[in-house]
Amino acid sequence: MSTGFFGDIERIPYAGPDSTDPLTFRYYQPDEMVLGKRLEEHLRFAACYWHSFAWPGSDPFGGQTFERPWFGESLDDARLKADVAFEMFTALGVPYFCFHDLDMRPDGNSFAENTRNLQVMTDYLGEKMDASGVKLLWGTANLFSHRRFMSGAATNPDPDVFAYSAATVKTCMDATQKLKGENYVLWGGREGYETLLNTDLKRELDQMGRFLNMVVEYKHKIGYEGAILIEPKPQEPTKHQYDFDVATVYGFLQRFGLENEVKVNIEQGHAILAGHSFEHELALANALGIFGSIDMNRNDYQSGWDTDQFPNNVPEMALAYYQVLQGGGFASGGTNFDSKLRRQSIEADDLLIGHIGGMDCCARGLKAAAAMIEDKALSSPLEERYAGWNEETSARMLDGSMGLEGIEAHVLKNDINPQPRSGRQEKLENIVNRYV
Amino acid sequence: MSTGFFGDIERIPYAGPDSTDPLTFRYYQPDEMVLGKRLEEHLRFAACYWHSFAWPGSDPFGGQTFERPWFGESLDDARLKADVAFEMFTALGVPYFCFHDLDMRPDGNSFAENTRNLQVMTDYLGEKMDASGVKLLWGTANLFSHRRFMSGAATNPDPDVFAYSAATVKTCMDATQKLKGENYVLWGGREGYETLLNTDLKRELDQMGRFLNMVVEYKHKIGYEGAILIEPKPQEPTKHQYDFDVATVYGFLQRFGLENEVKVNIEQGHAILAGHSFEHELALANALGIFGSIDMNRNDYQSGWDTDQFPNNVPEMALAYYQVLQGGGFASGGTNFDSKLRRQSIEADDLLIGHIGGMDCCARGLKAAAAMIEDKALSSPLEERYAGWNEETSARMLDGSMGLEGIEAHVLKNDINPQPRSGRQEKLENIVNRYV
Amino acid sequence: MSTGFFGDIERIPYAGPDSTDPLTFRYYQPDEMVLGKRLEEHLRFAACYWHSFAWPGSDPFGGQTFERPWFGESLDDARLKADVAFEMFTALGVPYFCFHDLDMRPDGNSFAENTRNLQVMTDYLGEKMDASGVKLLWGTANLFSHRRFMSGAATNPDPDVFAYSAATVKTCMDATQKLKGENYVLWGGREGYETLLNTDLKRELDQMGRFLNMVVEYKHKIGYEGAILIEPKPQEPTKHQYDFDVATVYGFLQRFGLENEVKVNIEQGHAILAGHSFEHELALANALGIFGSIDMNRNDYQSGWDTDQFPNNVPEMALAYYQVLQGGGFASGGTNFDSKLRRQSIEADDLLIGHIGGMDCCARGLKAAAAMIEDKALSSPLEERYAGWNEETSARMLDGSMGLEGIEAHVLKNDINPQPRSGRQEKLENIVNRYV
Amino acid sequence: MSTGFFGDIERIPYAGPDSTDPLTFRYYQPDEMVLGKRLEEHLRFAACYWHSFAWPGSDPFGGQTFERPWFGESLDDARLKADVAFEMFTALGVPYFCFHDLDMRPDGNSFAENTRNLQVMTDYLGEKMDASGVKLLWGTANLFSHRRFMSGAATNPDPDVFAYSAATVKTCMDATQKLKGENYVLWGGREGYETLLNTDLKRELDQMGRFLNMVVEYKHKIGYEGAILIEPKPQEPTKHQYDFDVATVYGFLQRFGLENEVKVNIEQGHAILAGHSFEHELALANALGIFGSIDMNRNDYQSGWDTDQFPNNVPEMALAYYQVLQGGGFASGGTNFDSKLRRQSIEADDLLIGHIGGMDCCARGLKAAAAMIEDKALSSPLEERYAGWNEETSARMLDGSMGLEGIEAHVLKNDINPQPRSGRQEKLENIVNRYV
């Protein structure tokens, strides 16, 4: 009993690199074995609810462009939306999806009504999941769209908003647990400021620290086994958001004793907005032990805001998956498309085509990364570059047995006068281009 | 026995706001009392050695523009440079100066020769300081200009460079201590990477952590009483530097157990390059308890690199000093001009004029900030905005006595439905404009 | 018969620099004489309809924050909106306002209905103008918000949209003429592209050239005496807009023979987004003879999108007005506030306070600029810097009487070996700081 | 009689995509036929003299890293440099090279001495060209590195600098003509300003217009048949350069009557710095009829300055060559690598490896672009998208036979109410990914 929104939709088939049919995969074969694991298990794709089914196509200078039969605020609208969403998930063969409460339930006039709507729709989604086999990668609460959150959720100057937000997160954690979501995500879109003139930065950081601690405490209390993830973003909607980037989140987690409890969900576009490459943020999260999951949607390099586009640059994506694989691959995390169609892409099949392109690029990128790992294409030169540190004196400089004075004596005694060696950047870039 | 470089130079006098003589102060009176303290003690000005006396005026597309009689690599050149530098410090009436080893000593062919040169010039500077009364705000080691550092100092893949760097820092700490420098600064211009392809990020962070721990250990060993400061900068010269911004440095310090040992020297231009306002970085450092000192030189908002210009926008500077004063003002830190003349400003008196303008703007900015503090112009509205947190239930949400479930019950019981209140940004901006 | 929206509102009085009442002017006195002209005539302030009365406070991550009694799509709503708008114009004492058709009329279901609504509201606004004395600085058509314009107006691949847009502009020009608007503005928010993959750049430029020519032809046909202005903006909403900046618009105007027919309306925020300072765009428009009017709203330097904030940095604004005055001041143009409140500024009086602050800063900026002009503070050194060009040989190099060969002979004969002279940037910056 | 700098260097062979030898081409086969033309003739590769042979590896925070036996200012040094350069050109099999005067001659103490050195080295290069078959793509004058140019060349406030620059350009045009260079390029690295405070923008634009007119007059006078090209760049070294981007240069050319005489040399990195994609600048130059040549070196997306790196992202490069081929391919222009090694890449063979990687990526990009053209992969959907304009009424809206009033009547009569159609961006992006 299809809704008919996508016409006579079937599961999108793999048709090989030469296929010119836009409704086929050219690279993504879920069962292909890569580094001893199925591609599907490596990539752990998720499609998101909000951009594809809730966003009307508006931007700061224009209104709705999409005309969807489920736009409205009734429970029937919400159920139709879910029906179409699961038709898309199933057609694409994505094993996971993600949602905010606001995406999937009607918005009510009180916390109690919102909670009731959430529970009704949680049950409905649960049935769809059982029927389709699609699982929940993560759930989250939208604490940024409604005007009550305009000055922050956890960091609001008004304690009532803090309370409302905390209660809402509890209900969303409950829903996520009920649906066996493998992660619970927090993105602090309003946890920041427009101007320091009206902001007590320290106080707001403390509020946010307490809030996150409550989330972790509640997780343990209810025995929720998923991971808690923070999604960093430097700015937009606010001028400055507290979860600026991976390094900032790490410092925050340490400050509030949470560095072993919370990990990060890293989005390519947010990395870019913070002045980093995506692979930097991934490498850093791995180095710090807080890597969780990714949002594999890109920003436009010439736009200064979050464009959340479907990814399409395979060489860049290969470098991202290289970091993911170097860190051991995804545990509870996965590859979420927090991607929206361009607002001019108003056809139903654009939704499919956007995801198909993204999934194919991910497959190409991951396979290229895996091949580089198998060949030790980058790791061999890296090992050689740092080989000097394997010598005994070098190790002693790091293990605490030498201090500045001891090292000075060592330099003087051996008349150390280091000669630089080529960094070989171009050679390594050429090596990568053998794989992509 | 003046060098004559500045002609018949005298101490630059205060001549009041109406003065049109470019060689007078219009706002800076060292002895003016502000918030119970002399302006000189508030601002703690320092001029730097490198930009004004060592930099030849080159940029990536052009060579030397300045013609200075001391350019050369002999000890006599170094002494002449020092003579002129102290003539400038004295004329300006800045109580402090700052240096890198490479600025003030000839560059030798070995570590031993560099150390000897450093010691000779340390003694020479010591005599100049005694004679003039000018003090040392901070010393530092240049671990970025010589080709041996091209792939990093502490974070070099070659342990010999690590050793050379450590030994060099020891000698610079010794020199700083001998000259009673009030701080020792580390700026990691090469502690970063050009490409992740040849970089082991985690290993390099660990090297850097050990290096900084050695610095702190040595400080305690020799009884050095100044502060150890890191100067964050996100990029340039490398694509990515590890000390990206205040938040990143804070996370790094915690990771290596140094958050109570090391503070930050914040530069306006580096804040801008990292995507922050200067006042953000200052407010954050205060909130995290790691505020140390400032480099009060600005970047051009339309240039994507570090322009290190003399500051000239009083309203912005007032907001910066507002944060400094809110945090209690400078302890060991001060207002350093890490500023360089534009390379076209080739006259000797341009050096004086650049500093005079910067100092006058600082004086105006600080006095405006002090007046806002005295009037509680911003702090009263701030207190009122967060007043709800003074109530008992609010406090219980923060002190750990309520969790998500308790708060949910509270929301339901009281049917909490928060109504937003105006953030009053424009009103507060207008208030600031009453002071600047 | 006030609407009561602003309470008991009166004309905002001038109360002098010491006033702490947020509902007074501290610097703006309309009748103050500056350079022989009333300040009001210099500044020619306009408030805009859209941001203050039509925008709901939404952003890409959040919905409506403002609750205004006139939000709705009936003619009664439109009339109430107009009543409140004119109450604000009158209270502020701005001599002008600006509008888009969509701001001031209900949106209908057809071109014919839109035109009827426009005419009804044009008459209503005309009555308000007569009663209040407030005049129209400019009118314009909104060809970017409705989904029909999602792929462009003049540059749409669909000729029907071109036609619809042309017809709409005609009706808006008629309305502007009827209301004696002093300018007609075109901002091409959708005249650009999201991706070159689906864009025929040359064809679209030609469409835009023809469109603008029709506007100019119609202006002459109906004897409209106002100026036609283009407002440049580089991007947002699209990835790339054709009217990127002043230089781009100038090239476009020349290409289509319109450089003597059309001028530019320059917005500070759009200059910034294009990588220029505001004063650059003003100086360039003056140099090219196409300066028209300004939108004096700023962008946040740390945000990569158009924040359209009320201006508040007097030193920067002084440099902008310096360029305006150097070019002879406004002819048909003026100082429009294309400014929106921050979305958290939800109180009615925030609307007044935002404008008051902006107007006061403009007054300070313009008076500082006028004083610099009177004192020849910048023009004297400038004249001296270029004085060499007054000599005869120099003039002959520019007037075409010498070519490369002649000049080579001149260089050889006189052994010309130019010595650089200081650019004196810091000195000039200090001079400016005597005025702001 | 090789210099031995590159060891036993031979012509770099094509060894196919599976080659792992860094000193082989994997994609570039000069004789491969693409769209009926040899790949070599399509790409018209040039290597440049300055970055590879004159730049010492310095950056704003560090000095020389490269140690080259030809560094020095004697004629022997210059000849050794030329010998090594031609060994590299020959090994790579690039058909062209490019130079500035300052790259290839010793710097003298007067214009006369510089001219003599230039002539000596022109003859020497001529011999090398004859012997090797390597040709000159373009010559140019360095009017930015010496301190005499610090305030501009053509736009200097000092007419003597204008004269010196004009004379220098004449000698460089003479040298270029003598060496049968196919283009003469002007890049105005100092034609801009650091601050408007000391700048007469209009006067400087007029100086630059006259200067360029002299260049064109001299070209015709001496019968030079190559193209005159301007290379746009928005900023760096100055805060603002007058040749900001393609659109700006086009407006400038029209203003001075040169739009049919001068074309543009477009660099990827400069496009990025100006806020454009590379393909935008290429498409625009084609649309305006001023496309000349390209500098195929990229900037880092996270760095705010000109990094001039070897290109390595094939999908992006395919889009660039797609525009080049759509415009008919290169006439006098070519693919120049204005690329420099990273300063850590200090080995001799890094020079070869950098170019090999760039050339291989160009070959892949061009072949992908050619295939898209052959398949009409993008042009078919494009034609369909604009098909409505082929109808008669549409054409009449563009040809001047209808004006705003006629179109309004047409809209009313036909009750035109345009319905948007999908822009299909994701579908087109997926199509491109079939080719790269």
Ligand SMILES: [Co+2]
């Ligand atoms: Co995003």
Ligand SMILES: [Co+2]
């Ligand atoms: Co995301």
Ligand SMILES: [Co+2]
């Ligand atoms: Co700096």
Ligand SMILES: [Co+2]
């Ligand atoms: Co600094």
Ligand SMILES: [Co+2]
């Ligand atoms: Co704007």
Ligand SMILES: [Co+2]
């Ligand atoms: Co505007």
Ligand SMILES: [Co+2]
């Ligand atoms: Co470049």
Ligand SMILES: [Co+2]
């Ligand atoms: Co170039």
